[in-house]
Amino acid sequence: xxxxxxxxxxxxxxxxxxxxxxxxxxxxxxxxxxxxxxxxxxxxxxxxxxxxxxxxxxxxxxxxxxxxxxxxxxxxxxxxxxxxxxxxxxxxxxxxxxxxxxxxxxxxxxxxxxxxxxxxxxxxxxxxxxxxxxxxxxxxxxxxxxxxxxxxxxxxxxxxxxxxxxxxxxxxxxxxxxxxxxxxxxxxxxxxxxxxxxxxxxxxxxxxxxxxxxxxxxxxxxxxxxxxxxxxxxxxxxxxxxxxxxxxxxxxxxxxxxxxxxxxxxxxxxxxxxxxxxxxxxxxxxxxxxxxxxxxxxxxxxxxxxxxxxxxxxxxxxxxxxxxxx
Amino acid sequence: xxxxxxxxxxxxxxxxxxxxxxxxxxxxxxxxxxxxxxxxxxxxxxxxxxxxxxxxxxxxxxxxxxxxxxxxxxxxxxxxxxxxxxxxxxxxxxxxxxxxxxxxxxxxxxxxxxxxxxxxxxxxxxxxxxxxxxxxxxxxxxxxxxxxxxxxxxxxxxxxxxxxxxxxxxxxxxxxxxxxxxxxxxxxxxxxxxxxxxxxxxxxx
Numbered sequence: 001x002x003x004x005x006x007x008x009x010x011x012x013x014x015x016x017x018x019x020x021x022x023x024x025x026x027x028x029x030x031x032x033x034x035x036x037x038x039x040x041x042x043x044x045x046x047x048x049x050x051x052x053x054x055x056x057x058x059x060x061x062x063x064x065x066x067x068x069x070x071x072x073x074x075x076x077x078x079x080x081x082x083x084x085x086x087x088x089x090x091x092x093x094x095x096x097x098x099x100x101x102x103x104x105x106x107x108x109x110x111x112x113x114x115x116x117x118x119x120x121x122x123x124x125x126x127x128x129x130x131x132x133x134x135x136x137x138x139x140x141x142x143x144x145x146x147x148x149x150x151x152x153x154x155x156x157x158x159x160x161x162x163x164x165x166x167x168x169x170x171x172x173x174x175x176x177x178x179x180x181x182x183x184x185x186x187x188x189x190x191x192x193x194x195x196x197x198x199x200x201x202x203x204x205x206x207x208x209x210x211x212x213x214x215x216x217x218x219x220x221x222x223x224x225x226x227x228x229x230x231x232x233x234x235x236x237x238x239x240x241x242x243x244x245x246x247x248x249x250x251x252x253x254x255x256x257x258x259x260x261x262x263x264x265x266x267x268x269x270x271x272x273x274x275x276x277x278x279x280x281x282x283x284x285x286x287x288x289x290x291x292x293x294x295x296x297x298x299x300x301x302x303x304x305x306x307x308x309x310x311x312x313x314x315x316x317x318x319x320x321x322x323x324x325x326x
Numbered sequence: 327x328x329x330x331x332x333x334x335x336x337x338x339x340x341x342x343x344x345x346x347x348x349x350x351x352x353x354x355x356x357x358x359x360x361x362x363x364x365x366x367x368x369x370x371x372x373x374x375x376x377x378x379x380x381x382x383x384x385x386x387x388x389x390x391x392x393x394x395x396x397x398x399x400x401x402x403x404x405x406x407x408x409x410x411x412x413x414x415x416x417x418x419x420x421x422x423x424x425x426x427x428x429x430x431x432x433x434x435x436x437x438x439x440x441x442x443x444x445x446x447x448x449x450x451x452x453x454x455x456x457x458x459x460x461x462x463x464x465x466x467x468x469x470x471x472x473x474x475x476x477x478x479x480x481x482x483x484x485x486x487x488x489x490x491x492x493x494x495x496x497x498x499x500x501x502x503x504x505x506x507x508x509x510x511x512x513x514x515x516x517x518x519x520x521x522x523x524x525x526x527x528x529x530x531x
Contacts, residue, residue: 009470013505014498038512040468045417046460049439049453057524058464061517082417103527110523111516161419162432171423197382200416204479205452207486209383209414242498246490281501283494 002073003128004066004120005033008083008234009041015234017278018079021263022125024276028141029133033077036065042086045201056100057107059090063122064108064115075121077128081158081233088122092164124159126176126232126262127167135179143271145185149293151265152191152226153177154217156198156236171195177230177262184269189226193217198236203243211250214243218257227289229259237261237282244284258286268295358398362430362437370427371395377421377431383414391421391431394438407445412438413453452483465521468511473504 011019026033039062041047048055066076078084094101095117108114129138160171168174172195181188193216202210217240221229231237240259248255260282267277268290274297279286287297358368371392378390389397389409397406412435421431439457448454459478463471476495485491498504511517 009472009509012469012509013472014503016503040511040513040517041464041470043464044460044470045436046457047464048436049412049457050443050461051525051528052437052440053528054521054524057520058517061520104524107520107524107527111513111520113516113520157418157420162422162430197416197418197420199382200418201456202383202416204456204476204483206383206386206414209386213382242494246487246494249487249490281503283497283501 002032004073004076005035006078008080010080010234014238017281018261020278021267024272025267028270042083044082053103056090056104059086060104060115063120064113067119075123077123077125079125084124085158088164091122130176135183139183142269146269147185149186150189150227151181151186152189152221152229153194154229154231155195156233159232189224191224193220198239211247214247215251218255221257222255228286230262230265241282241284256284258284258289362433367429376424380420380424386414387411407442407447455482467508468514468517469509471508
């Protein structure tokens with residue numbers, strides 16, 4: 001099945017593992033992703049904070065490109081939660097708000113483009129995998145069941161909420177990732193904070209809040225007994241993975257909770273090599289967790305690290321003041 | 327008994343705008359309808375407080391969304407524009423799905439940010455600066471550039487823990503997750519034309 005694919009900026013840089021794993025599993029799932037040519041950034045939550053019509057025009061340029069490019073494919077698939085929501089919301093609002101549609105198309109015309117509302121259907125990759133393909137289909141394709149691996153699902157916000165096209169039954173107690181975890185043969189761990197906020201862009205704005213929100217998630221996952229978390233969103237992955245060390249320092253804790261993309265977990269269950277799925281790119285290593293089920297992750301050769309000296313400098317011997325004799 | 331002060335005080339003790347220029351209430355509601363597409367339905371707010379109770383950044387807010395809506399109804403537009411609430415919104419959409427009146431709270435927060443920015447209320451510099459830095463890269467290259475955005479932002483507002491931030495940046499770089507050169511789209515000129523025209527079409531706020 002052909003789909004147009006909007007990767008978004010994160011998948012080309014900070015979350016390249018998501019892109020690697022998605023491309024690695026697409027053939028087996030029967031998907032054929034064609035990247036929208038010359039796509040531009042969706043503006044995340046930042047551009048829409050400063051402008052209104054330009055923010056919608058920025059997003060609508062991608063929709064217009066997708067409309068031009070569609071050859072048989074009617075569905076535009078996004079992997080990043082923020083990209084998905086921006087595209088879906090713009091497509092919806094342009095359809096319902098005639099004045100907005102007129103203005104955005106007026107702006108697009110300045111670049112020789114046009115978007116007809118309704119010509120492209122926007123879906124998230126998780127929605128596609130669970131609601132179109134189905135977790136049972138994924139289960140049939142599993143070659144190496146991840147038996148014994150305790151996995152907790154983490155959705156983040158924008159795939160489920162506000163759900164402009166009503167793709168999910170309940171935005172607060174979803175079951176999509178749970179179904180996929182069970183399909184891979186892994187053990188499902190109940191994680192009550194699975195739809196809570198990862199703090200978004202807060203690490204750049206307010207350290208206190210972001211650290212607290214990250215702590216809740218990491219501590220919650222550790223206490224629920226999970227080996228690793230899986231997520232659908234590049235920013236959630238970055239916040240929980242990249243800022244975990246800073247969070248540990250901030251709260252004087254010592255947690256190590258790896259977080260992978262759900263596509264990586266599915267790829268592992270399909271028997272693909274961890275390297276081809278981008279496993280190992282995470283900062284909080286998933287290697288110890290995966291070693292439990294016999295998946296070996298090649299850790300990078302630490303070439304940039306200074307080799308330890310064979311013998312240290314001779315240190316003066318300190319008298320043992322608090323020895324047993326006292 | 328509390329002695330009456332010459333300047334009318336509102337609940338948080340800031341001076342209210344002079345009573346001679348009260349903005350008419352209907353126009354305020356029209357105005358918010360205009361800045362947020364869809365159905366903001368702000369007039370339907372029943373003041374239940376589900377929004378503030380669901381907010382992950384609630385401890386930082388000077389007004390919860392519920393109070394903001396009450397202030398808008400009361401015509402306290404100045405107080406609303408000075409509030410830090412929209413700038414601390416993390417766009418988690420919990421308030422929006424939990425609102426019994428289905429008010430598009432998160433979208434209204436974007437609208438309020440736009441309004442405050444365009445009218446020159448940049449009280450919370452960090453959040454505004456992050457947005458402007460981000461926007462600058464998009465307008466120049468068509469795509470975001472994490473290293474540039476982060477370094478520019480941190481030059482303006484040094485991170486709380488510089489060593490940790492540098493450590494994380496280095497970690498990201500060695501894992502191949504940080505690009506050193508920005509990606510640029512082919513149609514930058516076209517995008518700039520579109521955005522230029524869109525800015526002309528923006529309703530003056």
